[in-house]
Amino acid sequence: MVQVTPFLLVLSLALVAPGLSARKCVLTGRWINDLGSNMTIGALNGKGEFSGSYHTAVSTTTNEIQISPLQGSQHRTNQKSQPTFGFTVNWSFSDSVTVFTGQCFVDQDGKEILKTMWLLRSHVDNIKDDWKATRVGINVFTRLRSQE
Numbered sequence: 001m002v003q004v005t006p007f008l009l010v011l012s013l014a015l016v017a018p019g020l021s022a023r024k025c026v027l028t029g030r031w032i033n034d035l036g037s038n039m040t041i042g043a044l045n046g047k048g049e050f051s052g053s054y055h056t057a058v059s060t061t062t063n064e065i066q067i068s069p070l071q072g073s074q075h076r077t078n079q080k081s082q083p084t085f086g087f088t089v090n091w092s093f094s095d096s097v098t099v100f101t102g103q104c105f106v107d108q109d110g111k112e113i114l115k116t117m118w119l120l121r122s123h124v125d126n127i128k129d130d131w132k133a134t135r136v137g138i139n140v141f142t143r144l145r146s147q148e
């Protein structure tokens, strides 16, 4: 009986420990960023590709904002618990395109967070205006739960 207790302790640690260390960041779902923009990412296919929709809270134009499609992919090393990814938003209400790239992290509190950088390419009528056609920035996304 004296030897059984340490054995059970080691066994339970071996079973529980892997689960503790391997909280995975999953892209699929609804997200909100620091500007108040919302996006929904659908299920990933076998190649790590996904599609979804983006509802931006802000715009460089005066056009009425519309929900716009996004397409992207997660890096193929899907065993990784904090994967890198990229996606493109083809804006439905303007002539612009934004590309985002980033990494899906699990923070110290166990919360998923997407750290991204983006390039927003606006349309210009003249090549002379090319120099001012691309904006760059960062966005941080957190997961939106169903009641939020």
Ligand code: BTN
Residues within 6 Å of the ligand: 033, 035, 037, 056, 057, 058, 059, 060, 061, 091, 094, 095, 096, 098, 118, 120, 122, 137, 139
């Ligand atoms: C446009 O202005 O032509 C389209 C909308 C662009 C919205 C940008 S994309 C980068 C940044 N992050 C957001 O959530 N919205 C802005």
